[in-house]
């Protein structure tokens with residue numbers, strides 16, 4: 001059963017630029033997909049299309065109600081006049097959850113991203129990485145069946161990123177949600193996802209399944225992980241590793 | 247230092263004025279000495295305070311109405327493009343037509359049975375426009391991604407307004423309010439000038455009256471009170487701005 005799908009969808013922006021060309025992709029319910037590709041290839045556009053924030057110019061999108069979607073934007077996208085806690089709880093408040101429920105979810109989300117001590121801080125008092133974690137906490141607190149994440153960890157240091165990678169995997173397994181995760185990092189894609197879609201110039205060029213053997217412990221040194229990394233690097237730039245690192 | 251410096255400068259200028267008027271023997275009906283102005287203020291204190299109160303009432307009423315109507319109309323404009331297209335030329339017309347030219351008409355229409363209402367309407371016309379344009383601009387320049395966030399949260403139009411648009415537009419609205427506050431006072435003065443009869447008893451009318459009678463010191467005293475009122479309004483609104491924005495807005499980052 002696919003939770004989301006793009007059916008020969010094209011996306012054209014108001015200025016006439018075609019950001020996605022004839023893209024077809026299925027996202028099975030409960031799957032974890034990484035989206036990789038060079039800057040400007042249309043990764044964010046694809047997420048926006050799936051979330052119903054843009055309409056396809058041709059083709060169609062099989063999607064969900066927007067209330068079912070958790071979205072982590074590429075930028076933190078916080079309300080500057082609201083504290084960290086109030087930013088995280090805003091969607092819950094709008095959805096009309098009970099105060100107890102909101103408080104419980106807030107505590108959980110804050111703990112997850114390690115910002116419990118900053119609940120009352122205002123966004124301008126936070127570093128870039130901390131703001132991004134607030135945005136992540138906001139999406140997770142909603143407990144959506146589908147999580148669309150646009151380079152959520154790009155601004156974080158490696159240790160925090162590794163920890164959040166593991167947390168995200170755990171959340172995914174526990175809540176059985178569908179995750180589509182944009183990243184520049186080949187290793188992050190290989191570590192997190194079950195498959196990677198490699199994009200180039202507004203098209204999906206390649207789909208790479210990531211062998212999950214050796215998943216349980218120390219996956220970063222498992223042969224399947226190394227194999228996935230080199231397969232992805234190959235697909236992205238014939239051996240050179242764009243986006244680099246980590 | 248911020249307050250001491252201008253205060254000392256003012257004191258020095260007043261002293262120079264006082265000395266120069268005395269030495270050069272400038273006639274009182276051209277330029278009275280500061281001490282005479284002060285004396286006039288004290289002598290006519292109750293009358294001047296009553297006049298001040300009249301002007302304050304007109305100014306504040308016009309200002310409050312300007313803010314309320316401008317914000318409401320701005321919200322309508324950002325929700326309904328067609329209404330904006332239909333109304334905007336008329337709003338502009340109201341703005342560009344010199345208020346002194348419309349004032350007599352308003353006095354005839356509204357003023358014959360209720361003069362203070364006519365004064366408020368004239369001042370309101372002057373104060374309205376900057377509040378409108380600033381609020382529209384504030385509401386329009388909300389980060390589109392924040393709008394996307396509200397969309398994905400399933401926000402209704404008023405939740406979007408309360409949680410996102412109004413707070414995001416607040417800095418621009420307060421900028422507009424500072425301009426409108428000053429203009430409301432100007433509007434009130436113009437209205438009193440134009441109304442120009444014994445039935446209006448505000449400060450501006452006092453200025454005309456004392457001018458006609460060559461009571462120049464009282465005229466200066468009225469003028470000083472008007473300036474004080476303008477300064478008070480400006481600082482009051484600046485204080486509101488600080489109160490509402492200093493915690494989160496970039497402009498208050500030291």
Ligand SMILES: Nc1ncnc2c1ncn2[C@@H]1O[C@H](COP(=O)(O)OP(=O)(O)OP(=O)(O)O)[C@@H](O)[C@H]1O
Pocket residue numbers: 013014015017018019037038039040041042043044045046074
């Ligand atoms: N609102 C817009 N209007 C016009 N063109 C746009 C708009 N948004 C994106 N584009 C164009 O669409 C293309 C794809 O943009 P997109 O943001 O999807 O890239 P991306 O893969 O997410 O890049 P990055 O990795 O740098 O975030 C770019 O060439 C960009 O110039």
Ligand SMILES: [Mg+2]
Pocket residue numbers: 043044045074150
């Ligand atoms: Mg992007």
